[in-house]
Amino acid sequence: MDAITGLLEGPKARGAFLLKSVFNPPWALRIEDRAPISVGTMVRGDAWVRPDHAAPVLLRPGDVAVMRGPDPYVISDALDTAVQLTVGADQQCNTVAGENVTETMALGVRTWGDALGEGSAVMLSGTYQAPSEIGRRLLSTLPAVLVRPADEGNDPLIGLLAKEMVRDEPGQELVLDRLLDLLLVNVLRGWLADPDSGAPAWHRAQSDPVVGPALRLLHDSPAHAWTVESIARKVGVSRAQLARRFTDVVGEPPMAYLAGWRLTLAADLLREPDATLATVARRVGYSSGFALSSAFKRVRGVTPQEYRARALAGTPWT
16 A cells, blocks of 8 residues: 555545635634644635744645644735634634634535635635554655645646535535545645655655565565565565665665554554454564564554554544
8 A cells, every 4th residue: 555545545534524715804714623634725815824833835726735734834815914713623613712603604515704705715625634554654754834836737626626515415525535535646646756845765766666666565465574585586686786775765774664664554453443463463464462562662652552542532643
């Protein structure tokens, strides 16, 4: 499974929260929902995305922004507009005075904001609540705000999303999930393909003639008793060639990468309530539950049991 697929197919990745927001100036919202990833695009008007710990980014009509959580950020009509509303957990909205206006600002099906006119600014947004551990590997490499320009072919998707977002028919959530997924995938593909984007080395490595096949072996069969020699034999190069090339391209040796990949998969499997520790261990290549537990605790700082309890309780990602 590649990182983009893992991002969209992980536990609870379905059922994204989507909203059409309508505003007249001046307007500014502070987003504190701690969502791991959100997508936004302007249908009308410009907006500034102002992260707490990064430079602000201008969002023009047709541009698509991906906001990496859980850190808060502000979206506003201008850089100097003071925050008027705050969106917190469960997408509840409050004024700076503490009044909940979630219901009073509702304008219709998945539509919210200023009731005066059609609004000089119209924004479509979608929020994912819990990507898989595989997806988090990709999220950790994203900038606080990633913006891809309007000329990357997203207009048809944005237009269809705008139409479908305000419909209320059977199966509508499924339709919206798929459209949002397509938009996010297109944006991430553009970012990953951009040589100046700072995309992770392990993604670029997938197209390498030596490292790419090696990565596919490890991803497809993580439970196999791999050695550097056995991987090299499958790829058709020497052990030394594989070790050197893999480390140069990915940034770590093959076995270190495999160990991290196994723990990533284990973390996802631990979210399945009926999966025993021994079963998870076997599926990701550990000889016993004890061996997995020791490695998990050493790398992640918590035991598998503690991790599972937090995950199933819905503890926000940090």
